Amino acid sequence: MASNLKFSDDALTVAHKIISRYPEGKQKSALLPLLHLAQAEFGGWLSPEAMNYVAGILNILPVEVYEVATFYSMYNMKPVGKCVLEVCRTGPCWLMGAEDIVKYLERKLEIKVGETTADGMFTLKTVECLAACGTAPVMQVGETYHENLTCDKLDTILSDYRNTVKEPISHFAKKHIKS
């Protein structure tokens, strides 16, 4: 199926810079970083069209992209809200009250883990250890870590996002995609 999806000129420049870091013939190595770029460029998730597009850039089979994209937890396989709240639920964060954080968010946003608010603003996800155990409990949004979380802090964080975020926030922050 033909698709009109393509990277912005800036993203394409970044993509080619990344591809040039691997020896000739080994361009498939650029797959993970390019999927991060694609997720940033195409609304925070990887549609089949987005994955096919990346396969085309790297000159590999679409299935080589699908099998990789579904293996790694950071790639979203369905549409998400503008802010994806990724709450760590592993060991040390659990010890420090991550369960309460998740419950509080579920109540406040009126969604369950894995769901998106009706206004398309927030998606709630639980993730595994974010390497910030000393400042647990922790939540990641895009490239930002929110540490030593409390319910009070969450209120402020959520209202800040609600008031300021217009474009979807991605792990590969848009500010880094410029040539």
Place this chain on the structure above:
Amino acid sequence: MGKKLLLEHINVPGIDTYAVYREKGGYASVEKALKMKPDDVVEEVKKSGLRGRGGAGFPTGMKWSFIDKKTPNPHYLVCNADESEPGTFKDRYFMQHLPHALVEGMIVSSFALDAHTAYIYIRGELLYVYHILEKAIAEAYNAGWLGKNIMGSGFDLDLYVHPGAGAYICGEETGLIESLEGKRGNPRMKPPFPAIQGLWMCPTVVNNVETIAAVPHILNMGGEEYAKIGIGKSTGTKLISACGHVKNPGVYEIDLGLPVEEFLFSDEYCGGIRNGKKFKAIVAGGSSVPILPAELFLKNAKGEPRLMSYESLADGGFASGTMMGSGGFIVMDETVSVVKNLYNFTRFYHHESCGQCSPCREGTGWMERVLHRIIDGHGKMSDIDLLWDVQSKIEGRTICPLGDAAAWPVASAIRHFRKEFEELIQAQQKVKDVNYLQELVTA
């Protein structure tokens, strides 16, 4: 107060910039190395006794000496910055504040290994650190420490950062290599070891961030001097990530050999248990290592005080000891249910199993389900033996150590806290009995 090497300058304002880092003596080890023969650099690292800081503790100099020198294929150095062992956050802290220190270590180590291309594989969640490293690398190129003919020595090196995308298994070195090749992070069968056939089937060394970061200090002070820090075969300093119920969580650099009691209770380090609670148990080296009850952690089975060293923490084997692991120090106070904590860890390993080996793929899920029914009020006494049986059939039967890492927490929790499992199951049985009697009465 121990010797600070890695974190000496971490609080200097602007230390993440080239100018400040250089002013503080940064890149001196590169100047020194470039005047030496690569093999002599390897020799210094061997003399230092440095052991891999990612978890396995394998001697770094020996790992380097395995690299295949006869092949016409290029050599690669890959830095493992896929820090994802629960309880461990030292590498994130280090890279974020001292990116140039990692770049410096990568240059010296690449020179020793005759590698002309090197990668830092950083976990995808740390994309913000990816950009910090990219900036440091760009500054290093500008200053002539990377690229062609570095400082007129004739040595060429290109250094790149590569992001992962969320997978614990990519911290295993062959899983990491697969991932760096743009594939699923399925670990490879060994042999061949990466030093013979690694990245793109070329000789490759994979080292942890902290290991690479120690190399400049070894060169600057000399391997023999470095080996004087520490105790026995645990030489040098180690970064410990302290978390859980301690007063002062954070990353600490200690001289190996520090008494564990001092590390846990002195105000210079963890400051003891918070909120006046009692110390119950600890997972001292990241989630994979055996859990120990407080008494067995502070003193070994012979009653001798334990030290923060590879040997002392492992004293007593798995019967009464644990492991240094990655230095992820997860402290639990008296309020923690060991069974519920174990359920959390086991759920993690099930989630992170790559699925190649049946014992791990099926076994981790099985253990998760059994533990879930125990904490959910449906456990049976026979479940404890079932868990023991399943974990014993995972350990040692998988391609990579994720299977072991999932089995050890279960084995050690049962070994040291069997009573807690029994009490939990009994208490739930009592509730069920009461409910049943009430039903009979009201019927």
